[in-house]
Amino acid sequence: FTLHLQQSVGMAGVDLHQPTYFHFFKRAATASYEPHYFDSHAEKRPEFTGYSLAQSLKVTHDSGSPAAFKRAHQWMSYCDEHDEACKPPNPGYKPRRLINVGSLDGTRHPFLFEPAEPARYASLSYCWGNDLDQVLTTTTDNIQSHYQAIELSTLPLALQDAITVCRNLGIPNLWVDSLCIVQDDRLAWLHDASAMHDI
Numbered sequence: 260f261t262l263h264l265q266q267s268v269g270m271a272g273v274d275l276h277q278p279t280y281f282h283f284f285k286r287a288a289t290a291s292y293e294p295h296y297f298d299s300h301a302e303k304r305p306e307f308t309g310y311s312l313a314q315s316l317k318v319t320h321d322s323g324s325p326a327a328f329k330r331a332h333q334w335m336s337y338c339d340e341h342d343e344a345c346k347p348p349n350p351g352y353k354p355r356r357l358i359n360v361g362s363l364d365g366t367r368h369p370f371l372f373e374p375a376e377p378a379r380y381a382s383l384s385y386c387w388g389n390d391l392d393q394v395l396t397t398t399t400d401n402i403q404s405h406y407q408a409i410e411l412s413t414l415p416l417a418l419q420d421a422i423t424v425c426r427n428l429g430i431p432n433l434w435v436d437s438l439c440i441v442q443d444d445r446l447a448w449l450h451d452a453s454a455m456h457d458i
């Protein structure tokens with residue numbers, strides 16, 4: 260590269276003879292940018308205002324494609340590792356029940372379980388809609404069968420999508436109020452619903 264520096268309006272006080280740092284970026288398939296600095300005139304590294312670089316790849320129009328999920332997974336992994344705001348506020352907390360989302364290839368159906376220790380999960384809060392009779396929920400009658408398996412096709416499309424997203428992003432578990440809270444047990448419902456802010 261050949262660089263030509265030219266003083267312009269507003270740069271009258273800038274000394275162009277002092278060390279200047281440049282960052283060259285190239286299009287890449289990776290989701291994050293790790294800056295590497297070399298400064299032969301100072302012991303400490305210069306500050307950099309950003310920690311990641313948005314990809315300069317074409318927009319993936321199919322958000323359900325493997326390429327889109329791969330990119331989202333890379334972004335999320337970078338945030339989990341580098342962004343304190345993405346850390347769970349209470350890593351020791353565990354909900355009473357979670358849905359194991361099953362296998363990516365669909366050979367293992369989702370199923371309800373009670374975690375013995377804190378586990379990684381996503382949570383879904385959504386409007387059930389008006390036709391509540393058609394919404395699959397966990398009740399005292401079906402909870403045992405839900406511990407075995409929950410047929411994906413019996414779930415509302417929003418939940419099917421949530422499970423698909425979790426599977427493709429490598430999130431093993433999902434919390435959804437309609438399935439993780441027993442809906443016809445009043446005392447259990449009050450107890451679990453009161454913990455939704457923690458979930």
